[in-house]
Amino acid sequence: MDSLNEAIRTSQLLVDELPDDPIRRPIWLVNHGIYLHEKCQRYKDADLDTSLSALDEALRSGKEALRRRPPGNTRFQLRSLSLLGVWCTTKLSMTKELDLGAEGLDYLTSAYELSQVLDGEKQVILKNIAHIHEVYYQILKQKLSLKEAEEHLSKAIFYATEAVNMTPEDHLELGEYHKNLAALLSTQCHDSGTRGEPYKLAKNHYLAAADAIRATPLVRIPAAMQAGIFHWQDDELEEADRLLHLAVDLILQLNPRQMSTEDLRQTLRAVSGVAGIATSISIATGKSGTHALQILERAHCITAGLFVDQKSDISELRAAHPELAQQLDDIRTRLSHLPNQQQNSGKFFEVRDLQQSLLSELSAVESEIKKRPGFEHFQEVPGEEEFKALAREGPIVSINTSVVRSDAIIVTCDDIKVLPLPELTHSDLENKLSLLSDSGNVARRNAVPRRRANGKGNVNEVLAWLWKTTVKPILDATELTASKRIWWITTGLAGRAPLHAAGYHTNGSTENTMSRVISSYVSSFKVLRFSRGRSASTVLDNMLLVSVSSNLPSFRKIDTSREIKVAEDIFGDTLTHLPDPEPEVVLKNIPNHSITHFACHGFARVNDPSSNGLVLVKNGRAVTLTVSDIEKVSHKAGAIAYLSACSTAEQSDMKLMDEAVHLANSFQIAGYQHVIGTLWGADDRAAGEVAGSFYTKLLAERGSDRENRKTFDVATALHYAILEYKNSAKNDISVLEWGPFIHIGT
Secondary structure: OHHHHHHHHHHHHHHHHOOOOOOHHHHHHHHHHHHHHHHHHHHOOOOHHHHHHHHHHHHHHHHHHHHOOOOOOHHHHHHHHHHHHHHHHHHHHHHOOHHHHHHHHHHHHHHHHHHHHHOOOHHHHHHHHHHHHHHHHHHHHHOOOHHHHHHHHHHHHHHHHHHHHOOOOOOOOHHHHHHHHHHHHHHHHHHHOOOOHHHHHHHHHHHHHHOOOOOOHHHHHHHHHHHHHHHHHOOOHHHHHHHHHHHHHHHHOOOHHHOOHHHHHHHHHOOOOHHHHHHHHHHHOOOOHHHHHHHHHHHOOHHHHHHHHHHOOOHHHHHHOHHHHHHHHHHHHHHHHHHHHHHHHOOHHHHHHHHHHHHHHHHHHHHHHOOOOOOOOOOOOOOHHHHHHOOOOOOEEEEEEOOOOEEEEEEOOOOEEEEEOOOOOHHHHHHHHHHHHHHHOOOOOEOOOOOOOOOHHHHHHHHHHHHHHHHHHHHHOOOOOOOOEEEEEEOHHHHHOOHHHOEOOOOOOOOEHHHHOEEEEOOOHHHHHHHHHOOOOOEOOOEEEEEOOOOOOOOOOOOOHHHHHHHHHHHHHHEEEEEOOOHHHHHHHHHHOOEEEEEOOEEOOOOOHHHOEEEEEEOOEEEEEEHHHHOOOOOOOEEEEEEEOOOOOOOOOHHHHHHOOOHHHHHHHHOEEEEEEEOOOOOHHHHHHHHHHHHHHHOOOOOOOHHHOEOOOHHHHHHHHHHHHHHHOOOOOOHHHHOOEEEEEO
16 A cells, blocks of 8 residues: 555656646556556445545546547547546446446447557457446346346346457456456356356356466456355365365465555455365365365465564574574564654655565575475474474364355364364354344444344354354364363354354353353464464563543543552552553553553454554544554563453454454564453443453462562463353343453463
């Protein structure tokens, strides 16, 4: 996004500086419009107003460029007409104003007529005409104008077919044309409810797109995933497995290291679901649990993996090869400083070039490290023995759900086994979790309250269903250690499931997760390995308490007095309390404290998880400490981050479920071994009671001497604090109050 903003800024400057240049101004107006349209696409899901504003400006630039086109430059005219047609189509899809479709078709028809004269690439224009008919179809189908919608779908398929047929086999865009046609044919097949000729054609075109070696990964990955699903539906499992392995391999060709975090997440939204489907099909073909886990580790939580690679412990490398360790450490340090250099210097392109140079150096050093005996798999996906070693303190259960199937991969120190979960279907899980999210996100610490949509009984039914279909079968098949601890790793929709709260919670019932195990969550084995390798504070010697209870405009006042009192009683003069602070002050203080506790409002945005955050105060106004802010933090010895606010561990973006982006995971990547977060809105009273009980239990055995404040089992302290609150609650929907609190970490 930084590079896009820089391109928009630069093109605007050039447009402004060339008001009367008949040759260069139209060219830069078109370029400016292209960048603005890209901005529109970036913000379309997250910020509709910003997106439409950028699109309107793009249309204005394009129309002015067309009016000012250089005399006799017919090719420039064709390009401008084609782009205006595309931009009108985008606005049509966003506003549903059908007149925009007619305008877009006029532009594209004129462009196609010019392409006949110029012998231009007609297939590009045909592709765009097909897309505008596809958007018409979608809008008219929503309006229940089904006959008219069907006519537009037929036209879309016709033009998309023409684009494929007239494109040479070695053309760079042929793969995209195959994918577009396949998607239209799939829609036709879905509408008809049959597996006739459109089904066969869609399958073949997806396969052609997946195997189009000149196409970009963003074309081939979703095509391979869809082709794999077609082959799975036809019981052609080996070919389905090949295609999904291809999709996973292609993810690495996206060059994630070269992108900013925001750009990478935007890119990964386009290939959502690959990890889960690839794992499901791998299991269906009879491959091992270890193989399935390695697929997940490669294609799941890619962003977190990059952060971990930059911060992971290299003490073993330092002991064996100090010079290589020092080179690696120096490059990591220089890379970590680049975001501030870019922000403060304004020299975007110089900093970007430096980044590319440092990344090349990093790759060279890593290659050199892997040549050394014992380091052949440095920072790579764990193997079977390392998976099992990570389960020495208790079993680790990876739950994978997809449209194909659902399974648990259970890892103990002795074994890795796959447990099918046939009653856990993707569609059922989606329906159940939407109910739980709607019901849970009505709370005083939620900065964006959501209406309670359903009755309390339904929530209990969801938790009973989750117990029956998922947690009970897993626990019945899993050998626990004496600690009764278990770690949950999830993919896809399962990332929103309150596995720790599953079961029946009537008085005296032991048919629930809380009665059988002490739960922790972690996003991946790689992140768990990272956290356990960090040197956390050996004593809980100080706390940073961040509280916000001011009556901010549009926010409900919350009561943080219970948490403040407990913190003062336990930590005394080692407590740093920041009431109503600015984000900058908080970020400055975080590295100096082993415990950081937030008691404030929180929120999770549906389509922009990087901006999820905690509500702080600046100049009397609400401001946000975001996921992006925390991702820049590096805490050398963080012990506990307690996020006593709403939705701090909620995965809100359905297209980034495989990335597990939320505040709690960001704090873990920042260096905290233990993070306490919330899966949905936190009830104000419950937040205070659970937090107070947690700290009391955590430090119950400490002496008066500060050196005796030994680190207690954080997960156990939270478990019993929640149980205490749960058992004291009298109403049968108290699960909405105690259920959101979870432990993430080691």
